[in-house]
Amino acid sequence: MSEHHTSLSWQRDGGPFERGNYRREHRLSFERGQQLRNSAAPGYGGEADATDPEELLLAAVSSCHMLTFLALCANRSYTLDSYADDAVAILDKNADGKFAVTHVQLNPRTRFSGDRVPTAEEIVLLHERAHANCFIANSIRSTVEVRPQAD
Numbered sequence: 001m002s003e004h005h006t007s008l009s010w011q012r013d014g015g016p017f018e019r020g021n022y023r024r025e026h027r028l029s030f031e032r033g034q035q036l037r038n039s040a041a042p043g044y045g046g047e048a049d050a051t052d053p054e055e056l057l058l059a060a061v062s063s064c065h066m067l068t069f070l071a072l073c074a075n076r077s078y079t080l081d082s083y084a085d086d087a088v089a090i091l092d093k094n095a096d097g098k099f100a101v102t103h104v105q106l107n108p109r110t111r112f113s114g115d116r117v118p119t120a121e122e123i124v125l126l127h128e129r130a131h132a133n134c135f136i137a138n139s140i141r142s143t144v145e146v147r148p149q150a151d
Contacts, residue, residue, distance in 0.1 A: 004031065005030075005031045006028055006029065006030055006031070007028070007029040008026055008027070008028055008029075009026060009027045009029070010023075010025075010026035010027075011023075020045070024039045024040040024044075024045055024046045024047070025037065025038070025039045025046070025047050025050055026038055026039070036051060037050045037051070038050055038051050038052065038053070038056070039051070039052055040052055040053075041053075041054055041055075041091075054089055054091055054101055055089075057089065057101055057104075057140070058087050058088075058089040058101070058104060059087075060136045061087070061089075061104050061106070061134070061136050061137055061140070061144060062085050062087040062106055063136075064134045064135055064136035064137065065085075065106055065108070065127075065130050065131060065134045065136075065137065065144075065146065066083055066085060066108065066130075068129075068130040068131075068133050068134045068135075069083065069108070069110075069126060069127060069130040070083070072126050072129055072130055072133075073112075073118075073126065076116075076118075076126075077116055078112055078114070078116055078117065078118055079112060079113050079114035079116070080110060080111070080112055081111045081112060081113050082109075082110065082111040082151075083108060083109070083110050083111075084108070084109045085106055085107055085108045085109070086107050087104065087105065087106050087107065088104070088105045088107075089101050089103070089104050089105075089142075090102055090103040090104075090105075094141075100141075100142065101140075101142045102142055102143065103142060103143045103144075103145065104137075104140075104142050104143070104144045104145065105144075105145045105146075105147060106144065106145065106146045106147065107147050107148075107149050108127065108146065108147075108148055108149065109148075109149040109150075109151045110123060110148070110151065111151050120150070123148055124148055127146045127148050128146070130146075131144060131146050
């Protein structure tokens with residue numbers, strides 16, 4: 001078991017605070033000192049040059065899947081040279097009629113080298129195992145779809 005902490009700070013800074021008219025930008029601070037400027041998505045009145053919660057959720061799923069995939073490859077003595085993912089999250093109404101991230105699509109592209117290179121079928125199996133063991137994917141109710149891409 002491990003415990004993780006973040007801090008969030010928001011200030012009105014003298015601006016208006018009324019229905020549909022308030023500042024959405026806030027600061028996220030992480031336990032090891034990193035900070036991030038966050039806001040609502042631009043479609044919900046947020047700042048276009050800040051991250052938003054939906055992007056952070058998507059980034060967490062994508063990053064967790066990659067880190068799990070890297071561990072699986074290293075444990076099998078595959079030399080992975082590169083990994084890239086252009087992930088997509090869909091915000092839509094769920095079965096209860098509430099807005100939620102209902103679908104996450106990962107599109108990982110990998111490049112291997114060395115004497116032991118996994119086949120295309122083995123790469124798919126590695127991604128399936130990475131998805132099954134990803135902490136974040138196991139923590140959300142959204143559908144997470146992994147579509148490995150040939151490089």
